[in-house]
Amino acid sequence: MNINEVKQILNKYYVSVKKQFGQNFLMDNNIITKICDISNITKEVNVIEIGPGLGFLTQELKVRANKVMCYEIDSEMVKVVTNRFENDDNVIIKYQDFLKANIDKDIENYLNDKPVIVVANLPYYITTAILIKILEESKYIKQMTVMMQLEVADRICGKPSTKDYNSLSVLMQYFTTCRLAIKVGAGCFYPEPNVDSAVVLVKHKDIIDYPALNEEYFKKFNRIVFAQRRKTLANNLKQGFGYSKELIENILNKNNISLTIRTEALKVEEIVILANEFYLAQNK
Numbered sequence: 356m357n358i359n360e361v362k363q364i365l366n367k368y369y370v371s372v373k374k375q376f377g378q379n380f381l382m383d384n385n386i387i388t389k390i391c392d393i394s395n396i397t398k399e400v401n402v403i404e405i406g407p408g409l410g411f412l413t414q415e416l417k418v419r420a421n422k423v424m425c426y427e428i429d430s431e432m433v434k435v436v437t438n439r440f441e442n443d444d445n446v447i448i449k450y451q452d453f454l455k456a457n458i459d460k461d462i463e464n465y466l467n468d469k470p471v472i473v474v475a476n477l478p479y480y481i482t483t484a485i486l487i488k489i490l491e492e493s494k495y496i497k498q499m500t501v502m503m504q505l506e507v508a509d510r511i512c513g514k515p516s517t518k519d520y521n522s523l524s525v526l527m528q529y530f531t532t533c534r535l536a537i538k539v540g541a542g543c544f545y546p547e548p549n550v551d552s553a554v555v556l557v558k559h560k561d562i563i564d565y566p567a568l569n570e571e572y573f574k575k576f577n578r579i580v581f582a583q584r585r586k587t588l589a590n591n592l593k594q595g596f597g598y599s600k601e602l603i604e605n606i607l608n609k610n611n612i613s614l615t616i617r618t619e620a621l622k623v624e625e626i627v628i629l630a631n632e633f634y635l636a637q638n639k
Contacts, residue, residue: 368434373429373431381544382411401424402471404426405485408432427450459493459495473501490527499555522581533557538551573631581618
């Protein structure tokens with residue numbers, strides 16, 4: 356696939372690229388093959404694709420997978436992929452905003468015969484929202500292979516005491532294992548984005564190493580302690596929760612954590628342990 360072929364398809368269906376939907380079509384067949392290879396797609400797997408666009412990735416997915424269910428928000432792109440795959444019984448096109456979908460209900464209705472994974476070139480402007488939705492709402496999806504902005508990929512895989520490490524890093528690494536699998540240059544897309552991209556392989560953990568006593572509290576705790584990166588953990592706790600200085604000092608001292616430490620220096624398990632301590636303290 357090259358730029359001329361992409362333009363021919365756009366012209367054939369009288370459709371245009373829409374910036375508001377973050378449309379950058381992956382047209383490098385080599386990258387598409389690699390994405391499917393690292394996803395280990397077989398006929399024993401069903402795939403969810405978010406934002407199929409012109410269907411280049413869909414074409415490879417439908418050959419390898421048992422079924423492919425595509426969510427597309429742009430009516431023009433729905434017309435394209437519906438036409439391209441109208442004779443393929445294993446391709447399901449849903450004209451819907453993925454962020455408003457009931458994922459597990461759709462899986463039960465269309466994909467309940469095989470394990471389900473996500474493989475997608477995500478719209479960059481809602482990558483984080485999509486990942487969090489899948490993590491928080493689906494009990495069926497255990498693996499994702501997703502293209503995203505390189506900067507976001509670095510955050511997801513970020514390590515403590517680096518600029519990339521933040522609340523998203525902690526959330527993703529609490530629930531999953533993440534690996535930056537492929538770096539992808541802007542020239543692999545049409546139109547070219549202003550940033551480089553990366554494919555991240557995300558696998559849901561079967562067992563959480565350090566489980567939170569209350570996951571909703573942990574998610575809130577994780578957001579608040581990273582709220583202001585330049586401030587200390589203690590200051591974020593005081594401002595975000597209103598905890599007393601005495602309580603904060605007691606819990607940090609008990610866990611051998613400096614009162615002047617910033618949250619980004621803490622490992623995921625340390626953040627979970629602290630969340631559990633403060634959860635117990637406020638529910639005495």
